[in-house]
Amino acid sequence: MSDPKLRISASPYLLGGDSTPRIMWTVVATLVPIVAASVWFFGPSALLIQGAAVLGALLPERFAGRRGTLGDGSAVITGVLLGLTLPPGMPLWMAFLGGFFGVAFGKIIFGGLGQNVFNPALLGRAFLQAAFPVPITTWPATGGDWWALRGDNFALPLMSPQVVDGSTGATPLGLHKFENTSSEIGDLLIGSTSGSLGETCGVLILLCGLFLAWKNYLNWRIPASIFLTVIVFSGVLNLVDGERYPGPLFMLFSGGLMLGAIYMATDMVTSPTTHPGCWIFGAGIGFLVVVIRMWGGLPEGVMYAILFMNAFVPFINRVTRPRVFGARKPPTPSAEAKA
Amino acid sequence: MGDLVWILLSAMVVNNFTLALFLGLCPFMGVSARVETALRMGLANIFVLVITSLCAWLLNSFVLEHAPFLRIISFIVVIASLVQIVEMAIKKFSPVLFQQLGIFLPLITTNCAILGLAIFQTNRGYGLFQGLAFAVGAGLGLTLALVLMASIREDSERATVPSLARGTALVMIIAGSLSLAFMGFAGLGSAT
Numbered sequence: 001m002s003d004p005k006l007r008i009s010a011s012p013y014l015l016g017g018d019s020t021p022r023i024m025w026t027v028v029a030t031l032v033p034i035v036a037a038s039v040w041f042f043g044p045s046a047l048l049i050q051g052a053a054v055l056g057a058l059l060p061e062r063f064a065g066r067r068g069t070l071g072d073g074s075a076v077i078t079g080v081l082l083g084l085t086l087p088p089g090m091p092l093w094m095a096f097l098g099g100f101f102g103v104a105f106g107k108i109i110f111g112g113l114g115q116n117v118f119n120p121a122l123l124g125r126a127f128l129q130a131a132f133p134v135p136i137t138t139w140p141a142t143g144g145d146w147w148a149l150r151g152d153n154f155a156l157p158l159m160s161p162q163v164v165d166g167s168t169g170a171t172p173l174g175l176h177k178f179e180n181t182s183s184e185i186g187d188l189l190i191g192s193t194s195g196s197l198g199e200t201c202g203v204l205i206l207l208c209g210l211f212l213a214w215k216n217y218l219n220w221r222i223p224a225s226i227f228l229t230v231i232v233f234s235g236v237l238n239l240v241d242g243e244r245y246p247g248p249l250f251m252l253f254s255g256g257l258m259l260g261a262i263y264m265a266t267d268m269v270t271s272p273t274t275h276p277g278c279w280i281f282g283a284g285i286g287f288l289v290v291v292i293r294m295w296g297g298l299p300e301g302v303m304y305a306i307l308f309m310n311a312f313v314p315f316i317n318r319v320t321r322p323r324v325f326g327a328r329k330p331p332t333p334s335a336e337a338k339a
Numbered sequence: 340m341g342d343l344v345w346i347l348l349s350a351m352v353v354n355n356f357t358l359a360l361f362l363g364l365c366p367f368m369g370v371s372a373r374v375e376t377a378l379r380m381g382l383a384n385i386f387v388l389v390i391t392s393l394c395a396w397l398l399n400s401f402v403l404e405h406a407p408f409l410r411i412i413s414f415i416v417v418i419a420s421l422v423q424i425v426e427m428a429i430k431k432f433s434p435v436l437f438q439q440l441g442i443f444l445p446l447i448t449t450n451c452a453i454l455g456l457a458i459f460q461t462n463r464g465y466g467l468f469q470g471l472a473f474a475v476g477a478g479l480g481l482t483l484a485l486v487l488m489a490s491i492r493e494d495s496e497r498a499t500v501p502s503l504a505r506g507t508a509l510v511m512i513i514a515g516s517l518s519l520a521f522m523g524f525a526g527l528g529s530a531t
Contacts, residue, residue: 064501108501109512115498117491118516126519288523297526304523311520314490318374 020113023217023268024073030208031080031263037204038197042088043146046197048153052092054079056099057120064108074113075103081121081263084198085256085303086128089140091155094132098124118310119270122303129303139171139194171195172254173299195255202253209262218266221278226261227252229286237294245294257289260302270310277313277320284309343472346465349527350476356452357484358514358521363452367484368510370443377489381482383443385475388456390425391418392474395457396467414457415449422448452481487517 038046057079062070069075079099086095102124107116128136171194198205213220230251237245251257265271265285272281285305292301356362363384370380394417403410426444430437447453456477460470491513500509 105512106516109504109509110495111498111500115495115500117495117513118520123516123519126522130519130522292523292527295527296524298523301523304520307516307520308523311487311491311517314494315374315486317494318490 020074021072024077026215026217027212027263028073028076028080030212031077031084033204034084034198034201034208034259035080037201038084038088041201042140042197043148045088045140045149045153048092048149049086049088049090049095049197050080050083052095053083053086053099053124056096056101057082057103057124059100060104060108064104066112069112072113074107078103078107078120078124081198081259082124084259085121085125085196087136087139087196089138089149089153090135091157092153093155093157094128094135097131098128100124101127114269116269117314118307119264119267122264122307122310125303126307139174139196171199171299172250173293198259199256202258205258205262209258212262212266218262218268219271219275219278221275222266222271222282223261225279225282226257226265226286226289229283230257230290233287233290234294237290251290251293255293255300256302260306261285264302265306265309270313272313272316272320274317274320274322277316280316280320281309281313284312343468346469347472347476347479350473351480351483352521353524353527355480355484355521355524356455356477357481358518359525360455361518362455363447363450363481364514365450366443366447366481367488367514368507371485371488371510372492374486374489374493377485378482379439380443380447381478381485383440384447384452384481384485385478386440387418387422387444387447387453388474388478388481389471390421391453391457392460392470393467394418394421395460396465396470399461410461411454411458414454418453418457419448452477484517488513491517 035046035050038050054076057075058070061075082099082102083095086098102120102122105127106118106120106123107113110116125136209218209223212218213223231248234245234251235248238247246254261282265282272278285302288305288308289301292298292304298304350356354360357364357367366380366384371377391414395414398410398413398417403413422444426437426440429440456474460473465473488510492510495509495513504512
């Protein structure tokens with residue numbers, strides 16, 4: 001059979017060239033500067049943690065996922081994002097376990113990429129927070145020898161990690177919550193504060209997010225509505241009682257809000273499909289972040305806020321489903337009964 | 340007034356009966372396949388919880404003062420029979436409402452969430468209005484959990500779930516993940 005002159009196939013005929021692996025690897029590429037910044041601030045420990053988390057995320061994808069999904073980069077993103085939410089001094093086996101749990105129980109078990117309800121990286125972190133509450137909230141002090149490990153990274157599984165030198169610091173949010181001292185905004189912007197690997201350098205994350213929004217790989221409405229809600233809500237609280245509630249700028253650039261709003265809330269799978277839905281979703285996250293930070297038992301609530309709103313996504317999709325053009329609302333049963 | 344709002348919110352999200360205290364898991368697992376059904380189950384729950392709160396307050400204030408050891412048995416008997424009577428009355432006076440609540444009313448009468456509410460309320464020494472706020476909050480919390488669960492389950496019906504996780508196993512995992520997400524509210528209000 002020779003090549004036919006006329007080819008007939010179903011639409012689409014024009015393709016943009018975007019594919020799942022391409023989008024995913026682009027996101028991974030934008031994460032590289034953030035990872036580099038974390039290595040700059042925290043030394044080799046940062047790289048070790050990231051590596052362990054990525055390895056843990058790749059393992060279930062390789063052995064339990066459907067064939068061909070290992071190369072699409074989604075498990076790598078999960079691993080890197082999880083790594084960025086962990087403190088640098090954590091034992092490596094815990095980071096590995098978090099990545100494994102996140103992908104296996106957050107994604108593979110729901111049927112793989114595109115069908116998960118919760119963000120796998122955040123589910124992995126919530127699991128770690130529930131299982132190992134002390135290592136995940138032990139932050140190293142800033143400064144010191146760059147080459148030194150920031151904690152007992154090589155602790156054996158199920159052994160209690162040794163305290164290396166006892167030099168621990170506190171995150172800006174922890175300082176504010178438990179000791180009532182605030183940090184310099186400049187330090188927060190550049191990232192020279194203590195904290196998890198990726199929750200320090202706000203400006204860099206914002207730039208990467210702008211790039212992704214320009215490429216249309218993330219829906220800008222979600223971070224925009226998160227930031228707006230946080231600014232308005234914390235601004236009002238700050239006006240009411242400036243002593244107790246920090247200003248909007250501190251709220252925006254402290255903790256994991258930047259990373260969460262730009263990389264985790266905008267996960268295409270676990271965010272709403274409609275534009276009004278995205279505004280609702282983001283507003284819910286912003287509101288919950290402020291509520292948990294100000295009145296909750298934990299200093300940071302971005303992870304839980306996003307997970308909680310992830311659970312709402314199927315419901316939001318259902319409520320904001322656009323009306324089919326020309327269609328009318330079906331009469332409600334009670335109206336029928338009256339007629 | 341602020342006290343009542345706080346009790347309601349606390350019972351609804353911070354100490355959510357299903358996802359934080361693990362009470363009332365049977366309707367949570369069993370009747371959460373469809374959002375409409377889950378919503379009606381939630382409404383029936385609010386209804387029964389309010390009756391429970393009233394009964395518990397009446398029994399505690401007027402009957403059980405001298406016989407606290409009869410508390411649990413009398414709670415069960417009085418609540419169950421009162422719900423049955425109310426159900427008959429609804430069937431007679433409002434068939435539409437009866438159709439909405441339907442089979443759920445007798446089903447949840449013997450649920451652990453119901454008895455749990457009565458006992459919590461007694462132990463914390465809530466008055467009439469505090470108890471009612473507590474009951475409405477707990478009911479709204481159950482409804483929230485049920486509707487979230489049902490909407491997630493409806494979506495994951497279309498997913499290609501691996502065969503070993505299909506059905507109840509997946510429901511259990513979703514429930515666990517939801518519970519993890521609700522952990523963020525733990526301690527809310529205590530740090531103020």
